[in-house]
Amino acid sequence: MSDTPRDRQHVYLERVGKPLPFSRRGGGGPEPVERDRARHAARLEAALTQAVKASLGQRDPAMQVGLQGTYLDFEFASRDAAKDLLKSLDSKRPGMNLASVHQDDGTGTVRATVAITDAWIPRLTQKITDYRDKETRGGNPQNAPLITNIEGIRHAALLSIFVGDRSRLPPPNESIWWEIWIRRDTREEFTELARRAELNVSSTTLTFPDREILLVEGTMDTLSRIFVNSLMMTEVRLALDTPSAFINMRNDEQVEWSDEAAQRLLPPDPMVRSSVLILDSGVNRSHPLIAPYLDPKHWDAWHPAWGPDDMARYEGHGTAMAGLALHGDLEGFLKATTHMQHNHVLESVKILPPAGANPKHLYGRITQDAVLQMEAINPEHWRVTCLAVTAIDDAKGGRPTAWSAAIDQLASGADDEPQRLIVVSAGNSQPTTKDVLGNYLDFADLSQVHSPAQAWNALTVGAYTERTNVVDARYAHWSLVAPFGDLSPTSSTSQSWHEQWPIKPDVVLEGGNLIANAAMAAHAPHSDVRLLTTDFDLPTAQFREFGDTSAAAALASQMAARLASANPHYWPETVRGMLVHSADWTDAMKGHRVHPPLSGNRLLLRRYGYGVPNLDRALQSASNDLTMVIQDSLRPFKFEDGRTKTNQMNIHRFPWSSLDLTALEGIEMELRVTLSYFIEPNPSERGFIQRFRYASHGLRFAVKGPLETEETFKARIQHESLPDEGAGIRDAGNEYWELGPKLRTSGSLHSDRWRGDIASLQRCESILIYPVSGWWREKRGGTPEYWDRDARYSLMVSLRAPETDIDIYTPIATALTVPVEIEN
Template identity: 60%
Template sequence: MTEPRRDLNHLYLEGPGQATRYEVQGNVRAHITPRDDRAAHAAALAGQLALARQALSGLPRDPAFPEGPQGQYLDFELTGRDADKALLQRLEGRQQGIEVASVRRDPATNRVIATVVVPETAAGTYDRRIHEYASQDTPGGQPKRASLVTNIEGIRHAALRSIFVGDAASLPGPGAAVWWEVWVRQGAAEEFRQVARRVELTVAEESLSFPDREVLLVHGSFDALSRIFLHTVVMAELRLSRDTPDVFVRMNNAEQAQWVDEAATRLLPPDASVQTAVLLLDSGVTRPHPLIATHLHPNDWQTWHPHWGPDDSGWDGHGTAMSGLILHGDVLAFLLSSAAARLSHRLESVKILPPAGHNPHHLYGRITQDAVRQMEGTNPERQRVICLAVTATFDVNRGRPTAWSAALDQLTSGGGDEPQRLAVVAAGNNTPAVPDLLSDYLGSADTAQVHSPAQAWNVLTVGAYTDKTNLLDPRYTGWWPVAPGGDLSPTSSTSVLWQEQWPIKPEIVMEGGNLIVNGGTFDAKHPDVRLLTADFDLTTGHLRDFGDTSAASALGARMAAQLAAEFPHYWPETIRALMVHSAEWTPAMQARLAGSRRLDVRNLLRRYGYGVPQLERARRSARNDLTLVVQDALRPFEAVGSRTRMNEMHLHRFPWSAIDTAALEGLDLEMRVTLSYFVEPNPSERGYAQRFRYASHGLRFAVKGPLETEADFKARIQRESLPNEGSSIRDAGNDHWAFGPRLRTSGSIHSDRWRGDITTLQACEAVLVYPVSGWWREKRGGTPPYVDRDARYALIVSLRAVEADVDIYTPIATALSIPVETTV
């Protein structure tokens, strides 16, 4: 199933939840799937083949291809043991020119889809194979071709998306001209160049040759490539060209300046109404850089120490490199684009690193707080995201807070009369040894702990993953990337070694680049597998490569700012929740899940967090994938005489019963729930040792079981909740949840997925947000008294019809009396 069109606003629920008293405390052989319906199965496949040919023959004549199609691409939906190698080989017929172009897994059905190239001269091959299966037996009495045909579940005409490698959501609009990597069959490069000229595509002279494929760099639109795909059979794979910053890094400074200056002419100055900014705390910024100057006002270019100056110096241009990514993302895409850009956010910079030497370790927490308040004094009206990629390994002890991380929690918590603040922090870099890179780089990452201050509860900690695996530089023949596409970047750190009471870190991962090795004793950071960004010394260079968790955190801060600009009424807690809620594990990450044991799932959570966030999913809903947003506050505790006790829970009801069950009968739905709130830290030694002493309070969510009444549900939560932890809660129907309450309750953001049928879901319409203990309950004093303080929270609930193109959005919006509004 294709990614749904996201053109609907999320459903924002006005008004609080229902407050409820908290009353109590060798030779590979293909696997054959036997079939009893041999004749019917063969007839169905033959009919699907005929329909696929009709889809091709029914196309209008394209004047660029008067000779008509040279063949066809077919999608085969396969069953069997993950569509084993032997089965894929049986699909091919190399003598007839039939070959498998690409193989992928359909996330909706979990079946394997193989896209096969079928030349016009071999058009009848599969008809003959299906006919032989239906009418002939082997000497052993089995249907002929059974090892192939019994495992084919369906056949259909393929579209260009079938051979696209990557996330379909990343595809540009059909008419947008961008750079692509077109992988063609070996020896077909010249044929592709000829047909590309017919549809006005630009093909670079350089190409990369592999045993079965040639890779061409092509500039043009998806529509133009689709015309070639429909009329020829030269293409095998299509990828967005993202992994070629080396071309720009190797340019001399004058050539780089020409590209940068041209891009800067397309960079429109920020509108006066733009009041969202990313505040970068780093080594300073080279403000005159053409990609930065328009979005960094001189008043916003500051330094913590008056003698340092705000420019970037002493740290290899780290701050300027961060700035390029914060403003533009991977600068490579902007350089290769021809479109104008108007950004939704500005840049602010306070230099917190000295030009030489280091700050005393004990001052980092104070410097961080001072720098933020300094910029807030300059621009008090702005909504900002704090970005911090400066980290340290001192005093890191299996997730226990440090003075620096506690200072960040204090700064962001909203304690006293201060506002809540959103901070995005790099997880910190792992430095794996060469033997680890050659064998078990993930083992090295799992023993490298997330750095301080990234263990702070309230911040969004960003680790690094990578999709950059294309090493195109011919000087590096024999080298290969360490991390496979979609997996953890080799330099990222994790919280696998942390004790259970400390937060899951990182919460998300974003692109941080890769490393390459050559099988000997060398490893390297190569521009081909890194990001492109701004360089700090304009006398020597305008562009440079960059990566690691610093780059990932810059991209995370950029996404947070984009969301904050679009939803100015959302709290920092809500923006953090949306990013986590939109995150998904990539197929490569999911493949690391050896089993369903709690330890396996726990280790993946602490390595990848909740996955890679998706901006469009965080921004918009779809007809079959809706998101509800709640912002609310409850008072967790109350004083009763000389004692304190739990005070209230909030019940939120969601009208799942409004959905028509008939359209979803027999299909699974996915409900995801994310709860985000900020805690006020208790900077004391015992607070550092125990989470319910460190955090001012804790909140949890639970979903009503399908066989419970609301009264029974609330009574169960209150009965099972431990006074200090609330960790013994068991969701009714616990096997429906991906993580369960024991895994999802660390830290101050909790997210989980439920999967089941519509009938069961409609009996689970209530979500309860309830408190667990914290030092607000135990500590006397404060103004107002700690026990009388409210706790804000953001609750995000989404419902997704995973396997069906069914409108579940409209009935839910109607039941909630929310107008259905599409976006342009």
């Protein structure tokens, strides 16, 4: 059967979800551990007394600012024991405040660092005493769930709130730059203490709902003095000031083709309102294949003294990105004979300095400033921001950094800002020759996605390759590292991340290949297996080779801009979701699937994301492949009876019954559902416990099972216990799904495929979008600006009958009262 032409518009629907009341019954807390009450209470009382005494002995009257108290470390045997109990160690009042939570991946032990004022120490002591001496009406010890599960209490040191690899810490008396995370609204107090301690505090800050992040220059010894004399600090991290820009690319030739190609490049239509903003090393605007599409007014630098031009220091990385973001791989355009006019333009803000680095500023703030800077210059455009500058960060496991949280905040629309689409490269691994001569995928699976690509709201792009043809006779005895359709040799993955963090990369695009020679013990890039793009150093060359995840991110940005230009009514969440919705794993990727299916699909997701996006599929439907694009919102929470509760879910119904059951009998149908939304971040090391989630809220989708009535479907979602944000919910008829709820619910982008017969499909006509908890709900006090908010989402639903030419588009579109439009 020949491919059915994609000549029909997607069915676009807005605000069609029917709201329904929604409430959940949560799971119970952990069972108390059996203990000798008197002995356990005595041990904890002694430990608490010793910890407070140690704290008092370290205080310096000259350094005391604000509330005085003690940082205590509480140890729990496991995450399950800690998750629900840490709420008891925190208060909406400043008396007892949870600062940081760490889990030992080896032992499973959880350590919680809590800041407790002197006035609240007696209250904690009383909890222990009541556990020893009093009983509940049911005959159990008072406070048993909390007290029995505490393994130990000790005085906390500065290292208790350090996040990262301790082996990278400097000597205690060496002055370096640090990220200091403090409780919100304590910056003036901290700055005063820093002045007394003669620390250098950058004026650049990042502000989140519970935290402010400062950049501070000083020694560990001096920071420890502040730590023991105040209760403001919550986390300390190394300030990584040199990002990796993936710039080891060499120049290509073919200078004489540039003028001919430039003559065929038509200027953009004056009405173009779609753009790609490059945040990088600058762009050489004088390149003839860039100049018509980069207005001088939209060509800038974060620091005015830097100038907007690209630099030899970074080997023209920004100009290479710009060429791909505008043209894609240049080889096709150079060999063509037709004219070209693009439906998007370029913008550029240089964020890398001509000399030195940016040690006095947070890269998250620089990124935010650069985007706001271009928005002020050019406010009318539907903008895709492309960032291929990343850092090999020591925040492992996918947990947020200040930079990734700043990306999430920028994209989220927090504080009445617009939502934004930000494309970030996953970051490159650095394999040795030994790695690439062996199974290079093993090395890739250990190479974690770089910061800030763990951002939930970003479209994170890894690299795969179809470049497997080396024609250079000089390299006849060299071999290709990656086979056709598999991961590029330098792409990073989230294979080793904790399950609570998002699936990254989201998609993969062409990033080129490497070649290797075992006899010579060498490996290298080669222009035969790389992409062609614009060079910055015009006296030397017009074109150059390029690759890796930078190239993949530039291609994804071009794809997103083209999709946004064709659909200016799409939200950023929708464009991100449509690229994922159109993606699929290649045959080479599917060949790595292992059994059982849950483990095999997890491997594919964490290595390749959802696969390679297909722009044709993202842009248009076919008669046997219909896509419905829905933009909607719901209000996830409400404040009632003195507490915040879940509030609303939306039901979407689809007219599968309009299809001809007889004509489609025996044909496998494929239903794909993708849900895309943005969260508002609240970063801290408390993120895995229930009340202090990183995300403001979560949304999930569920599809009615073939054997369910709509009422039993709604009841299943209403009453299912939800111990871990929906990971336990199983769609009725779960065997039809490729991934299932356990795999697809990480992050804020969820996609899955259902396959089955037409009779089963027609009984699955309803999809529910429902909320799960987040800090909008769990933040105490019921503050209206948190719980009283709508959460918008994009829902993409595709139905395919890939084995037949039967028209399924027309009956469904007609049932939805959407006119059928076929392009000539």
